[in-house]
Amino acid sequence: MTHKTIPVQHEHAHDHEHEGGRLCMSRRQFLLSGGSAVALISLGVFPGTTEAAQALKATYPRQKIASLSGLKTGVPVEFNYPYEDIRNILVKLGVPAGGGAGREQDIVAFNQQCTHQGGPLDGTFKPQHQVLGPCPLHLTTFDLTRHGMVASGHATESLPQIVLEIQGDDIYAVGVMGLVYGYSAMTSKRSA
Structure with missing residues (x-):
């Protein structure tokens, strides 16, 4: 050896x-x-x-969705944008948030469809935690203070965030950052 x-x-x-x-x-x-x-x-x-980076945001015609004077902290306002069948919420969180608008940077808007399999997130906002969810399909929850990123669950993509502009007392939706579940592209032409 x-x-x-x-x-x-x-x-x-x-x-x-x-x-x-x-x-x-x-x-x-x-x-x-x-x-x-x-x-x-x-x-x-x-x-x-x-x-x-700008290519990740699709712009659409400005649409008034709410007024600053009508917002209450922790109370969501529902609206449809950029199409009539796309449901979103606008909420004043009371704490600064990624992509937030307004004096305190705490007004945000997000799509209400889970990015995993399109489960409805309507009515699941939790003001005490500033999250949307859990999704009824697989329990994904999204952190609205951090650009709608996944806090827990099966989804791997953040919620599409609605780009906001404030002019005087009016709040406008002007674009979408991200892809809404069920749409092959978020362009100015409908592609569902």
Whole structure:
């Protein structure tokens, strides 16, 4: 029986510069460079990235959906936008929210169809937690303070957020960020 000796390198014995003729990167270097790239892209440093981010938002004709004076914290207002069969809610959360409008950045609007399988979220707003849900199909719940992202459940996509503009006392819906369940595209032409 012959014995082979296998050379062992200690972690601090090599500096990740070259290994077998290839340039190598440590896990830490990889994560830091990836994080830096994501940060630069989100800041719009690279040409074309701002346009790509804007492509995620479909614009539609302005539609008045409520008035500031009529809003009460924690009481949702239902409206249809951009089509008559797409149900949404507008709510003043009382805490700042991602994409929020108004002086306190706490007025948001979201579609009321679960992004997992289109389950109805009508009447499921929980003001004490600022969430919409759970969906009756698979119990997905969405956090309205964080752009409608999934808080729990099977969905993998955030709720489509309605883009709001405020002019005086009037609140207008002007676009949709995201894809409403059951629509192949959120464009200005109907594509259901």
